Amino acid sequence: MADDKDVLRDVWFGRIPSCFTLNSDEVTEREAEPYYLMLPRVSYLTLVTDKVKKHFLKAMRTDEVEEMWFEYEGTPLKWHYPIGVLFDLHASASALPWSIIVHFKSFPDRDLLHCPTNSVIEAHFMSSIKEADVLKHKSQVVNDMQKKDHKQLWMGLQNGFVTFSFGFDCDERVFNRT
Template sequence: MTDDKDVLRDVWFGRIPTCFTLYQDEITEREAEPYYLLLPRVSYLTLVTDKVKKHFQKVMRQEDISEIWFEYEGTPLKWHYPIGLLFDLLASSSALPWNITVHFKTDLTNFGPLIGNLWSILQKKMDFVISLLEYIRQRLNALSFRNCFVLWLQMDSHIHWAISSKKFVLLQLLLKLSEYRSGRS
């Protein structure tokens, strides 16, 4: 039977092999090589756009580069969905690597906001996180003391494996620091 820790590790640290290819109608100075990345399932496409844009800028004229957007088999990918969710919704039954097409020219104003305005994207993400935290806070305030205690024990047992390795590293650093200080005295 699979341990719960293994499932959590797969979800939080899972990656999707992805191949980014330039759309064939984009004007290039020479043929563009595909760009391969392992994308974290819990990340967003906006966090990899700079890498992808930098790779394809090598073969494109600067005046042809504008807003970047991605598609999979004709479906534009929503930048505000986590990568794992997009993959599960659109491509989970297809072979790996996940083939994403990169566009620079076509206007997608009817699809929704594009990636260009990173500040508004960041604001929307933070608004979502704050509203989610507020919802969780309200739910926790409604719990009885016993239920809070049980919840805390469950959380502690599930996250202990992630924290224990960091505690060990911290202890090693503290020991080295104390050795360094005792050597200076």
């Protein structure tokens, strides 16, 4: 089990060096510097949008800003997939940092779901956890958790699971219960 715990620790703390660049067609005020972040593999792009948006709004006229979305090599990145999954699907063979293009215009309605608020992300995340619990435990674990445990799990995701013991405890309860 110690080896499994080491692997889980690596997954929880896994980060992907990333470079966000504003789409060149959308620069309106002045050239925007790229924005570099170490993205947690077990998080979602929408949880870093506030930082990215704040950085790039300096180069945009506010009247030209629509819903923000991301792409990699022409493919819109789905906000409801974990960052690690997106990277593995689209860019794992690429050189690092992962180059992500930021858009504020022309939202691809046919390819992406809209994500208006963080509460939508939270609801999707908890729904995914409940779905995994149903498949593995027939709803025994997540339904037995208190509301504060759900909130703690969500806060952990938002904060990058700062402490491994917290993430490991949740992982143990949800995924490794027999």
